[in-house]
Amino acid sequence: DQQVKQNSPSLSVQEGRISILNCDYTNSMFDYFLWYKKYPAEGPTFLISISSIKDKNEDGRFTVFLNKSAKHLSLHIVPSQPGDSAVYFCATLNYGGSQGNLIFGKGTKLSVKP
Amino acid sequence: DVKVTQSSRYLVKRTGEKVFLECVQDMDHENMFWYRQDPGLGLRLIYFSYDVKMKEKGDIPEGYSVSREKKERFSLILESASTNQTSMYLCASSSSGREADTQYFGPGTRLTVL
Numbered sequence: 426d427q428q429v430k431q432n433s434p435s436l437s438v439q440e441g442r443i444s445i446l447n448c449d450y451t452n453s454m455f456d457y458f459l460w461y462k463k464y465p466a467e468g469p470t471f472l473i474s475i476s477s478i479k480d481k482n483e484d485g486r487f488t489v490f491l492n493k494s495a496k497h498l499s500l501h502i503v504p505s506q507p508g509d510s511a512v513y514f515c516a517t518l519n520y521g522g523s524q525g526n527l528i529f530g531k532g533t534k535l536s537v538k539p
Numbered sequence: 540d541v542k543v544t545q546s547s548r549y550l551v552k553r554t555g556e557k558v559f560l561e562c563v564q565d566m567d568h569e570n571m572f573w574y575r576q577d578p579g580l581g582l583r584l585i586y587f588s589y590d591v592k593m594k595e596k597g598d599i600p601e602g603y604s605v606s607r608e609k610k611e612r613f614s615l616i617l618e619s620a621s622t623n624q625t626s627m628y629l630c631a632s633s634s635s636g637r638e639a640d641t642q643y644f645g646p647g648t649r650l651t652v653l
Contacts, residue, residue: 434579459641468543468629468644469582514582526572526597527642531581 428452431515431530439538444502446533448515453496455517459527460489460500463512472513473500505537542566543645545630551651558617560648562630569635571613572642573597573605575626582629588613589635620652 430449438444448458456477461469475482475489475498482489488501502509515530546561564571572587574597584597586605594605602624606614613632617624627649631642 431581461644466548466647466649468631468646470644471641474641526584526587529574529582531579 426451427530428455428519429515429517429528429530431513431533433533434531435534435536437536437538438505440507441504444500444505444509444535444537446500446502446513446515446535448498448500448530450496450498450517453493457518458489458491458498459516460487461514461516461529462509463514463532469514502535505535507537507539510535510537543630543632543643545628545645545648547648548646549649549651551653552617552620553653554621556617556620556652558620558650558652560615560617560628560630560650562613562615562632562645563611564613564630564632564643565611566632566634566643567610568632568643569610570633570642571607572631572633573603573613573615574629574631575599576629576647577626585615620650622652624650625652626650 428451459474460472462472463469473484473487475491491498512532512534514532516527519526519528543564570589573585574582588594588607604616627647629647630645633642
């Protein structure tokens with residue numbers, strides 16, 4: 426059973442608008458979340474993270490929001506640019522395994538149209 | 540900058556062949572990981588290692604083995620390749636401690652088994 430869910434396989438937005446990518450998790454013990462971005466034929470690259478002691482973390486155009494009671498996080502990209510078109514993976518630390526073991530969602534493919 | 544390299548970007552093998560996928564990282568990271576990425580399934584962890592000669596099974600270890608003889612190198616082995624092992628294989632590494640949360644990925648190896 427999926428512990429990290431990204432229910433939207435794809436998202437299309439217009440350049441300059443806001444992109445909102447969503448992620449839900451099942452285990453309230455999870456306390457650290459990451460977003461990765463992946464272009465075709467490349468490995469994923471780390472984008473931004475958030476600890477459960479915060480409800481928001483911002484880095485330039487990227488902001489991640491965490492709602493612990495709803496076990497939900499979202500990644501906001503403002504303004505969206507065509508170069509943001511990629512697959513975005515949400516991930517969390519797996520405390521059932523050894524350190525550094527991440528659990529990934531299935532990804533959301535973002536398309537930003539000029 | 541962290542660099543994770545994988546021996547091949549594209550590989551074509553035949554059913555039953557033994558396949559070696561090599562991964563090398565240059566940041567003295569303790570942890571190394573092998574994932575496969577398939578459309579609609581996201582990143583799935585095959586094996587990981589948090590020390591030389593140590594290995595742990597991930598979510599889908601069947602049909603795979605690994606070797607970590609040196610800290611910087613983590614090899615994934617398909618003993619007898621099958622068509623359902625056609626996939627994108629991604630290697631990642633991370634340091635120990637809190638920084639273990641951030642994994643750095645290689646560019647991936649696209650393996651096709653005929």
